[in-house]
Each structure stands twice: as structure tokens, then as C-alpha cells.
Amino acid sequence: MILSMLILAAALNWLVTSHQMILGFYALPTLISAYVYGRRHATLTAVASVGLVGILAWSNNQLLPAVTDTGALPISRWYGLFSWGAILILTAYAMGTLHERHKNRVAELRQTYHGVLLILRQFVAKDKYTENHSYRVSVYAAKIAARMGFASSRIDDIRAAALLHDIGKLDVSRQLLYKASTLSSSEVEHIGQHEPMGGDILDPVGGPLRRILPAILAHHEKYDGSGDQALRGEEIPVEARIIAVADVYDALTSDRPYRKAMSSFEARDIILKGSGVDFDPAVVQAFQREMDRNGMEVPEIFL
Numbered sequence: 001m002i003l004s005m006l007i008l009a010a011a012l013n014w015l016v017t018s019h020q021m022i023l024g025f026y027a028l029p030t031l032i033s034a035y036v037y038g039r040r041h042a043t044l045t046a047v048a049s050v051g052l053v054g055i056l057a058w059s060n061n062q063l064l065p066a067v068t069d070t071g072a073l074p075i076s077r078w079y080g081l082f083s084w085g086a087i088l089i090l091t092a093y094a095m096g097t098l099h100e101r102h103k104n105r106v107a108e109l110r111q112t113y114h115g116v117l118l119i120l121r122q123f124v125a126k127d128k129y130t131e132n133h134s135y136r137v138s139v140y141a142a143k144i145a146a147r148m149g150f151a152s153s154r155i156d157d158i159r160a161a162a163l164l165h166d167i168g169k170l171d172v173s174r175q176l177l178y179k180a181s182t183l184s185s186s187e188v189e190h191i192g193q194h195e196p197m198g199g200d201i202l203d204p205v206g207g208p209l210r211r212i213l214p215a216i217l218a219h220h221e222k223y224d225g226s227g228d229q230a231l232r233g234e235e236i237p238v239e240a241r242i243i244a245v246a247d248v249y250d251a252l253t254s255d256r257p258y259r260k261a262m263s264s265f266e267a268r269d270i271i272l273k274g275s276g277v278d279f280d281p282a283v284v285q286a287f288q289r290e291m292d293r294n295g296m297e298v299p300e301i302f303l
């Protein structure tokens with residue numbers, strides 16, 4: 001893109017009479033280069049622009065105003081061109097530096113944000129199982145999202161939502177969460193409230209955590225509309241549809257107080273059967289492809 005803009009600027013420079021005006025156009029590829037690639041590329045783009053204009057000015061004596069009849073450019077004309085080139089290169093260097101600083105600052109903030117989320121899951125969890133459950137769900141959800149072709153910033157949001165998806169269980173007692181016997185209907189209803197309770201906890205927080213709120217609020221919705229909020233299909237945020245598959249897969253493949261863990265193949269079959277009913281078929285398809293290609297492995301070091 002940068003190259004094609006440079007070529008376009010050169011072509012305009014060659015064809016249009018008001019060359020001084022066209023010189024301003026070279027700032028565009030330089031600024032875009034600074035914004036996308038940083039200081040080094042921006043400076044190189046500016047140097048290339050200056051070189052290009054220099055060659056054009058040398059080969060076409062109509063290019064700069066008041067060129068002498070002999071085709072030689074007077075010193076004053078070259079001085080103008082030199083000043084313009086120096087300003088362009090300086091601008092490129094400054095813009096590139098500022099952009100790189102900004103990028104580093106954002107990267108630092110992202111690192112801090114993810115570090116805080118990882119620490120937070122320890123407080124959200126009431127025991128090692130829940131803590132590791134959140135982490136594993138975040139790994140599975142990120143793998144499915146990557147398989148579905150999501151951009152990395154969206155995958156970051158899905159990972160964060162998955163890490164905090166059960167934050168509402170903070171308000172559910174430990175005895176109730178790990179009760180081995182059958183739950184009464186009021187107990188089931190209370191546990192079922194952990195989605196809105198999670199929403200209440202995160203509601204005052206802004207920024208990326210506010211973005212992931214809809215995913216947390218809907219992570220137990222069913223694709224066919226039979227969930228608590230009766231959201232159906234596309235009405236359920238896609239992040240929530242992804243977390244739903246990751247959440248159920250992890251629950252099935254973990255030991256629970258009331259049953260032993262299933263094998264990953266048994267869990268996969270249950271998820272495949274739920275496609276179009278409990279789960280989004282597109283998410284299930286991505287889950288299956290990821291299972292077939294890499295398996296749903298979670299790095300041991302974090303567990």
C-alpha cells in the first residue's frame with residue numbers, strides 16, 4: 001500500500017502542473033507508514049519520497065517552478081526541495097517515535113491487564129478446581145476463537161471473559177457449589193443466578209471488562225432459545241457461544257463431586273450431539289477441527 005501510494009504521488013507529481021501542492025501528498029504514505037510500521041519504516045518511506053522527487057525533478061525540468069531553459073535547476077530550487085525533504089524526514093522520524101512509544105505503552109497496559117486477570121481468577125475461585133476451570137476454559141475458548149478466524153484483540157476479550165465467566169459464583173456458598181447430593185430447586189435457581197450476579201460485580205468497571213460483560217451474562221444460554229434468558233442463535237453474543245462450548249467441555253472432562261471425569265472423546269461426542277440445540281454449530285465445528293488437529297491440551301505449567 002505504501003509503495004502504491006508513493007507511485008501514485010510520483011505519477012501525480014509528473015502529470016499535474018501544481019507540483020508544490022502534490023509534494024504535500026507524499027506526507028500521506030509517510031504518516032501511514034509511521035502509524036502501521038513505526039519509526040524505521042516511516043523514515044525510509046520519507047527518504048524514498050525525497051529520492052523519488054529528486055529524480056523526478058532532475059529528469060523533468062517542468063517539475064519545479066521557474067526551472068531554467070537549459071534544464072538545470074538553480075540552487076534556490078534545490079534548496080526548496082531540500083527543505084521540504086528535511087521536514088518530511090523529520091516528521092517521519094518524530095511521528096514514528098511517538099507511535100512506537102504509544103504502542104509500547106499500550107503493550108505494557110495489555111500485559112498488566114492480563115496479569116491482573118490471571119491474579120484475579122485466584123480470588124474469583126473458591127478452590128483449585130474453579131481456579132483451574134476458569135483458566136482451562138480461557139485456553140479452550142481462545143483456541144476455538146482462533147480456529148474461527150477472530151482477530152487477536154477479539155481473542156484477548158474472549159480469553160478475559162472466559163477467565164471471569166463464573167465470577168458471579170463468588171456470591172454462591174462453597175457448600176452449595178460442591179454439594180455431592182441432588183440440589184433442591186431453590187438451590188439450582190440460586191446457582192443459576194451466577195450470570196447476573198457476575199454482571200453486577202463487573203458493572204462498575206469500564207474499559208475492556210465492560211466489553212466482555214455481555215459474554216459473561218449469556219454464557220449459559222442455549223442456541224435453540226431454551227436458556228434462562230431465552231436468547232436464541234445470533235442473539236447470544238458469539239463470545240458467549242464460544243465460552244459455552246469451552247465451559248461444558250471442561251466440566252465434562254473434570255472430576256466433579258457427583259461424577260468422574262469423562263474422556264475427551266466422550267465429551268466431544270456430547271458436544272457434537274448438542275450442536276444446533278445447546279451450541280452454535282459454527283462454534284462446534286471449530287471446536288471439532290481444533291480437537292482433530294491439536295487436541296484440547298492445556299499447558300501443565302499453569303495448573
Ligand SMILES: [Fe+2]
Nearest residue numbers: 165166219220
Ligand atoms: Fe457458569
Ligand SMILES: [Fe+2]
Nearest residue numbers: 133165166247
Ligand atoms: Fe464455568
